[in-house]
Amino acid sequence: MERENRVSITVIRRLPKYYRYLGDLLRKGINRISSQELSKMTGFTASQIRQDLNNFGGFGQQGYGYNVEELHDQLGKILGLDRVYNTVIAGAGNLGQAVANYKGFQDAGFKILALFDKNPKLIGLKIRDIEIRDVDELEKYIKENNVEIGIITTPKESAQDVADIYSRSGIKGIWNFAPADLRVDDEMIVENVHLNESLFTLSYFLNNKSDYIRD
Incomplete structure (x- = not known):
């Protein structure tokens, strides 16, 4: 995908960690999370998380945060995990x-x-x-x-x-x-x-x- 070719390897290496934590949230039945809450979980700053995800399009909504299931699914597709x-x-x-x-x-x-x-x-x-x-x-x-x-x-x-x-x-x-x-x-x-x-x-x-x- 052309967009991914312009994303730094440092950002790409953070995506699996986001994906893992979002999977944990799904299993706990949590449907929504803010970048600040995700920051506490991952150790990355909220600003860094927003910048990373913005490389692949807009996923969150101001005042609402991120839909956990939707973001998890989208990151899975970005990582190529929607195939065998x-x-x-x-x-x-x-x-x-x-x-x-x-x-x-x-x-x-x-x-x-x-x-x-x-x-x-x-x-x-x-x-x-x-x-x-x-x-x-x-x-x-x-x-x-x-x-x-x-x-x-x-x-x-x-x-x-x-x-x-x-x-x-x-x-x-x-x-x-x-x-x-x-x-x-x-x-x-x-x-x-x-x-x-x-x-x-x-x-x-x-x-x-x-x-x-x-x-």
Whole structure:
């Protein structure tokens, strides 16, 4: 969407948090919320929230606030959560199995079709009825099943090989948990989740609390 191309990545990374809190409000039966109330929940200023949401159109009404269900639905569409994404996982070790076991992904529209690994002891096993297949079948499986998202939970040494397979197979986006910087085509979207880097950042702030400025 052309509008989204002009929105900063910082704003986009705040949208899932808004979406999560609005979902919590819906489950509590709350139908309306002001930017000030949402500010107390999220930690962002009311002004920042209004500016963020204004990037995508006007959702609130002065004196009324936001309709929680409507805003939640609209943010879901902006985030692309109103559709289903066929997804595969390469790497069926502890991390890959943990990702596959998380039911929340499927509830949000990320349908994990299969896991892949090279370990013969894992091939044929099932995680929540999702079969672990031989990694040699990965490219063919992606092409035959209209897979759009590829998750990488392999060791660092295998990550680039998997990314190359994803790229050849027509995968549109990679969710990368491997501690590796992947080399991919410009058209490929990669979201990195480097667990060690996040933990190291936490360690820094624990030891340098005066430097901790909340965004």
